[in-house]
Amino acid sequence: MNYQDQNAELERRIREAERNLDIPRMTKKDYIVAMVFAGVCLVAVILGGILL
Amino acid sequence: MSRRQSIENQIEKEVLFGIWPVLKDERKYGFIDALLVLSGYCIATWSYTQGSYLATIVGFKQLLIGAFAAALFMLLLYQLPVILSVRYGIDIWIWLRSVFGTRGVKVITIAIIVVNFPWYAVCCELFADSMENLLGLFGISLFPGGHLVLSLSCVVLGTLIAYKGISSITWTTRLLVPLLLLVGVAVVVVGFTSVPFDVIWNYKPAPAEGVSASMNYVLSIEANFAFVITLVGGMAEVPRLCKNEKHGYYAGVFGQGIAGSFFVVVGAVMAIAMQHVTGTMSDDPTLMMATLSLPVLGLSSLLLVAFANIGTQAVGSYIYGVMLKSTFKKASYRVLVLILGAYVAVLCVWGKIIEYFGSFLTIGALVYAPLAALLFVDFFFIRKQRIDLKSAYELEGHDNYKYTKGFNIVGLICFVLGFIFSLVIYDPIKGIVHVKPLFMLTPTGASFLFTGILYLIVCKFPGIRRYNQKDLYNVPDPTPFDREKTPPRQNLFLYPLMLLICRILTAKNKLKIDRHGMEGVKPPFLVLGTHNSFTDFYVSPLCLAPYRANYISELEGFEMFGEWIYRQVGCLGTRKFINDQALLRNIRKVIDRGDIMVIYPSARYSNVGTDSELPMSVAKLVKLLKVPVVTLNMQGNYLLSPIWNLKERTGVRLHADVDLALTSEQVSAMPLDQIHKSLEEKLKFDEYKYQRENKMVIADDFRAEGLHKPLYQCRCCGKEFTNITSGSEIKCTSCGAVHHMDELGTLHKDEETVFIPDWYEWERRNVEQEIDEGKYRFEGKVQIEALPNAVNFVDCGEGKLIHDETGFTLEYWNYRSEKKDVLHFAPKSTISIHTEYDYRGKGECITLSTYDDTFFIYPRCEGFSATKLQFAAEYLAKVR
Incomplete structure (x- = not known):
């Protein structure tokens, strides 16, 4: 591939990546679940220092 | 090979071993495969070293909490930005060009490699130790230099697998990870059965002199944070190959947080069991298996552990090879892998990496924590998950991430300050705690928080925001400004500072304030002010002091200075010359809570220092609010800096008349016309008359x-x-x-x-005559930018503006619907228009607004005059 072809291919990929319509995204619920999970872990760490 | 195959191979090469975005149909990994690869990367024998280190400072139960809960907590937070890798198919190092600049990112990448790659030397050392120990069990001694040969062979084999590619790595880990998990389980079973259960479960280390138990616990949490955060540099290379954001995210979290942490615990179990049986802590599973169970188990564990180290070396070389490729795009992936292998080999030759393990861990975290914080804050709060990929890939003509000769000074300074902050709290070499309260957050945690908050705050400052977010124009946020948001009171803590700034800025022009009838007048009341220049915003607060007030302001001021700060100084956002019911509701809220509401009814700076017609709607508003009305007639503000040339003049003296124009009783009693007339009188001004009467020489x-x-x-x-x-x-x-x-104007x-x-x-009269004679019409090409909110402008391309007796017609590119569109503004809906003579250096323009957008319209034709269009709009609103 010459430099122009490479550039054209990269630009094409960037356009596709910017559209990124078909990659399933993290939903608001997913974020909440992750943060609740993190919160539980943090509480466990704090309790580990106090109680054990 | 045909040309087509050759091209396809090249593309695959650029995607898998390069930096090109991975497209949807090229994604290789579901959750399990990604989990296995990342687990394979994390399950290295360095986990055993970590486990045995932790066992020297905390008991087993606290060790479990730290290894799992602390690790998962840190991973759940800092791994979140990995979704950008899944979404766009890119490495985080492409995104980090926006944080550090296109050249700054190279510096940071090299720093990460230098700090991180010693991990692989640890792997190779442990591989050599294991082999040596096992040979020793069979009575075989190594030849001089044999240890080094063994460690270098681990480097060579791992590098070779990485050299061959991702498919080899995938198959290796598919076989390896389940087997390693079996080894881990076997170690745990042997550990718990060869010594009494409660020996391990109730294990506590011997107390260390001069170090409290709580300090040791914090150190263990720090070690766990530092341990997992080392993944940050390479966290995206595998997730970018994932088909699903959630899978990519959790593969990283669980790969390290469960699989990796399990092996840390395995290491601890081993060390505790060995100490109980032999009196010495050891983190070598082959030695343990051979000592506590059957030598054949030791042999099998040796082979699998050997593969583990080689597999880790391979995955690590791939991850960091691609990471370096992101930074040095012209370099060959294979050459980079060889360079990385050479670096590890040099460290193996040095031979002291295990001796300095604890220090190396914490020093590494000094670098990773600020990096992780900057990425997190930038992704979620600064750039809000949008990046200008063309600038990130440095395509020609896209320079948003070039900053200052390729370095983003803001990002780099925050990074360095985060690094220094850790050292301020704790000296990792000597093990001295400097600031105990912050140490309790752990140096990694404290540095993460500090760097993140620092970056978030500095990016709020208007100048820094503009510098750091040049890409906003290319990847704008289209969310309309929230006009309904209740305006806060002027920030009580900022208010004195605000007054001080106003006083300083008006001091040189000897501002004099005369108050008439204001004795005993207390809020709530409405203030109507003349409007000449930005100086009005310095004079008004001084006229109203000591009372705080709210001010109506156009959105472009919010965009210029930042929404948060603008709201804190009391501004209500609106768009000019629209029928904004939300604004009316907010004005009512301000008055009802007992505050002062300041309105500049002309809604624009005066063009030549004279008043404009007061709309009847102002009188209606006065009637509606039923509170006293104070007028604020300011003189000199236009003369100081007229809108047609903002350069400040010398010799100008400022003056303001603060008048109680109408009491609330008068407001209730007087008819609308009378209210209107009375206020119009109070708000009349002629700056040039003021200049002449006061013989104010402007030379x-x-x-x-x-x-x-x-x-x-x-x-x-x-x-x-x-x-x-x-x-x-x-x-x-x-x-x-x-x-x-x-000199008198x-x-x-x-x-x-x-x-x-x-x-x-x-x-003006000429324009009105033109309209009366039916000769008035403007039509021309224009350039349009929309302002939807306080964050960014949006390019709406070239369009056409027509203005005639039917009103304004604007043809433009509608970025919301992504097609060409036409807006029409009837004459009655545009009682005036906002005009600028040189808006932010872009030239003359007018604005037309809908509820969700303010369109800034710049001429690309001859015959455009903002003033003439304004005259026409004002007259047409009266006569049509």
């Missing part, structure tokens, strides 16, 4: 430069757009007439004296 050489913008029509020959200005003169290029501006031509406001009103 600046440039005093007339720019005056041709409001005075666009020659009063001698009547030609439009032929005036130019220079120094203190305005000249017509058509007939040659020259008017000289004296009056124009002279030969013996004739002309006042600027008179010239201005003469132009």
